[in-house]
Amino acid sequence: MNPTFHSVPALKELFAADFKIGAAVNPTTIRTQKALLAYHFNSLTAENEMKFVSVHPKEQTYTFEDADRLVNFAREHGMAMRGHTLVWHNQTSDWLFQDRQGAAVSKEVLFGRLREHIHTIVGRYKNEIYAWDVVNEVIADEGEALLRTSKWTEIAGPEFIAKAFEYAHEADPQALLFYNDYNESNPLKRDKIYTLVHSLLEQGVPIHGIGLQAHWNLYDPSLDEIKAAIEKYASLGLQLQLTELDISMFRFDDRRTDLTAPEPAMLEQQAERYEAVFRLLLEYRDDISGVTFWGAADDYTWLDNFPVRGRKNWPFLFDAQHQPKAAYHRVAALAAEQRA
Numbered sequence: 001m002n003p004t005f006h007s008v009p010a011l012k013e014l015f016a017a018d019f020k021i022g023a024a025v026n027p028t029t030i031r032t033q034k035a036l037l038a039y040h041f042n043s044l045t046a047e048n049e050m051k052f053v054s055v056h057p058k059e060q061t062y063t064f065e066d067a068d069r070l071v072n073f074a075r076e077h078g079m080a081m082r083g084h085t086l087v088w089h090n091q092t093s094d095w096l097f098q099d100r101q102g103a104a105v106s107k108e109v110l111f112g113r114l115r116e117h118i119h120t121i122v123g124r125y126k127n128e129i130y131a132w133d134v135v136n137e138v139i140a141d142e143g144e145a146l147l148r149t150s151k152w153t154e155i156a157g158p159e160f161i162a163k164a165f166e167y168a169h170e171a172d173p174q175a176l177l178f179y180n181d182y183n184e185s186n187p188l189k190r191d192k193i194y195t196l197v198h199s200l201l202e203q204g205v206p207i208h209g210i211g212l213q214a215h216w217n218l219y220d221p222s223l224d225e226i227k228a229a230i231e232k233y234a235s236l237g238l239q240l241q242l243t244e245l246d247i248s249m250f251r252f253d254d255r256r257t258d259l260t261a262p263e264p265a266m267l268e269q270q271a272e273r274y275e276a277v278f279r280l281l282l283e284y285r286d287d288i289s290g291v292t293f294w295g296a297a298d299d300y301t302w303l304d305n306f307p308v309r310g311r312k313n314w315p316f317l318f319d320a321q322h323q324p325k326a327a328y329h330r331v332a333a334l335a336a337e338q339r340a
């Protein structure tokens with residue numbers, strides 16, 4: 001018989017001396033994955049429930065029920081909570097950028113609204129949320145431009161980034177404030193993220209960490225690229241967290257849809273990959289304060305529909321029945337070996 005998730009050592013205990021072990025959750029998974037979460041994880045992130053459009057759909061309307069539910073779950077289980085996310089180009093309500101006639105607001109109005117939003121949400125969870133992803137994904141993936149074009153840059157230029165960190169710091173001076181992005185190990189994007197954060201630090205902006213989303217797959221990015229990214233970011237003197245880790249079974253441009261279960265070779269490859277990744281994370285444990293998976297077990301992952309609609313994926317350490325996979329066993333053995 002295979003061991004069940006509660007007959008093996010808890011991930012959070014195995015890495016207690018190294019970093020927090022987190023999972024992204026939503027109101028469904030805190031029910032369907034409750035026992036698994038409580039046993040293995042000591043940090044949570046709201047998958048969608050704290051994003052702008054979720055908490056602030058209309059100018060005078062805040063909707064905190066779902067976010068509160070997740071925060072209460074974390075409190076009841078003695079878990080840390082990360083906040084995600086204050087400024088993003090996606091899942092942000094249109095009203096924020098418009099006046100009543102639908103024309104773009106001025107920079108001053110936008111900043112006033114942003115400040116009010118940040119003070120309200122960061123203030124509300126001041127005692128529960130220890131770290132915030134303040135700004136998410138503003139770097140352009142390709143080309144020369146540093147920032148992606150968005151409503152934020154169109155109305156306010158680059159200044160919204162510093163403002164968001166300043167407002168968050170005012171609202172909760174204790175909170176650790178992160179810049180968070182994906183493709184963070186790609187050398188071109190890595191250097192741009194470094195440039196942005198370096199300039200924020202030079203301006204005296206209150207920023208304390210960089211979130212490496214770490215939406216990776218069996219093949220990419222290479223370990224050398226991950227290592228180089230960690231070293232470059234750590235050279236800024238900030239703490240690092242993996243904020244959205246998953247290891248997809250498919251290359252990003254792989255369109256195959258024929259599998260209904262992972263092939264044994266894939267599971268083995270994933271186990272090797274997770275072991276190698278965690279070996280690297282342990283090497284940089286002094287710089288890394290948290291490792292959060294973008295989910296907890298293979299029964300629920302955003303990758304089930306992205307980027308190929310309807311295709312299932314199996315990116316985690318626990319399978320769809322919440323049982324530990326080969327990847328869990330390799331990571332656990334590695335942790336035990338480190339402690340020995």
Ligand code: GLA
Pocket residue numbers: 047084136182213244302
């Ligand atoms: C980005 C965001 C997350 C989430 C994922 C996809 O990484 O930061 O909040 O939306 O995309 O699920």
